[in-house]
Amino acid sequence: MTTRVAVNGIEIAYESFGSPSGRPLLLIMGLGAQLIHWDEGLCALLAEQGHHVVRFDNRDVGLSTHHHDLGAPTTGAPSAYLLDDMADDAAGLMDALGWTSAHVVGASMGGMIAQSLAIRHPARVLSLTSIMSTPSPSAHPPTAAAAAVLMARPPADRAAVLDQALQTWSVIGSPGYELDREKITLMAGLAFDRSFDPAGTARQLAAIMASADRTESLASVTVPTLVLHGEADQLVPLAGGQATAAAVPGARLVTYPGMGHDIPAALWPDIVTEITKLTTG
Template identity: 80%
Template sequence: MTIRAAANGIDIAYESFGSPTGRPLLLVMGLGAQLIQWDEGFCRLLAEQGHHVVRFDNRDAGLSTHFHDHGVPAMGSPAPYLLDDLADDTAGLMDALGWPAAHIVGASMGGMIAQTLAIRHPERVLTLTSIMSTPGPAIAPPTQAASAVLMSRPATDREAVLAQAVLTWSTIGSPGYELDREKIAERAGLAYDRCFDPAGTARQLAAISASGDRTERLAAVRVPTLVLHGEADPLVPLAGGRATAAAIPGARLVTYPGMGHDLPQALWPDFVAEISKLTSV
């Protein structure tokens, strides 16, 4: 069941899995992605390991507040908000959940938000897991093919959106694992039906670009940190994961051959084991 909570002056939509008495674990998703991008099966595996799992829509995604009045940011114009604001949204959601602190897991832009949360609100972060992310966009630029799909003109009708999703994940997904085109199309359809707002994705992208590099500030992070990254990631190449692990004292880097910029189901048990090992200390 999706619930809406007031957080940092906006509304955040979220869903939870597992016992409320479990270890609090917050899943932060990436650019333009909705909470459903965290597969229910993955969430339930985490819940089975004793976590109280919450997945949510970032601002400008899904059923959370959208900043429609800002339109699509023009090149060179100020971003409507920064990753700092998305991190503060996350802390605000934790307030609404009654969580003084939580284990934070972020993927892609969600990893950037999770890193920023650990910088801005270190007392709220029990552990940090940064997946297929980077301390700054210039550290690990995408390949030409990945950049082309990221910057392509958004489709407008439902059928075209599904086709574009399959093309996108065929380009940035994991070459070492079978691509489930049917599941990709199904999830893209669910996302379209929940909320279709490509301008919101553009505003999030502007926030990433305007937020700069976090490398120096990450040196002050003292929470136990896990960095997971695919060795075949074309959107945020492995250099981003290596830079994240190098920037945070004591961080542990785990890489996966054949993994691109997605979360292959075959690797879920390993992801869950690594995250659970970190949160159980």
């Protein structure tokens, strides 16, 4: 069941898995992605390992608040918000959940938000897992092919959304694993039906680009930190994960051959094991 709560001057939609008495685990998703993109199967595996899992929609996607009044970002105009604001959203959601602190897992832009959360609210983060992310997108840019699909013109209707999803994941997905075309189109359709707001995604991208490099600030992070990254990631190259791990004292880097900018189901057991080792260590 999806619940909406007032957080940081907006509303955030979230869902939970597992026992409320479990170890609190907050999942933060990436650019333009909704809470449903944390696959229910992956969430269930994490819950089976004793986590109380919460996945949520960032601002400007899904069922959380959209800043429709701000329109699409324009060249030269200041960003409507920063990743720091989105990190404050996550901290506010923890307040609403009654969580003093939590283990935090972020993927892609969600990893950037998780990094900001650990920097801005160190007492709230028990451990940090940064997946396919970077402290500085400008320092670790995508390949030309990945940049092209990232910046492609938004599709006009549902059928075009499904076609574009297949095109996108054929480029940035995991070349070492079979492309699950049925799953991609299913998730794209579910996301479209739930909320379709290309301008919101553009505002999130503007927030990424306007936010400061976190490399130096990550030196202040003292919680156990895990960095997971695909060796075949074209959207956030492996160097981004390596830079994250190098910036956080004592961070552990785990890389996966053949993994691109997604989390293949075949890797879920290993990823769940790695996260569980971190949260129980």
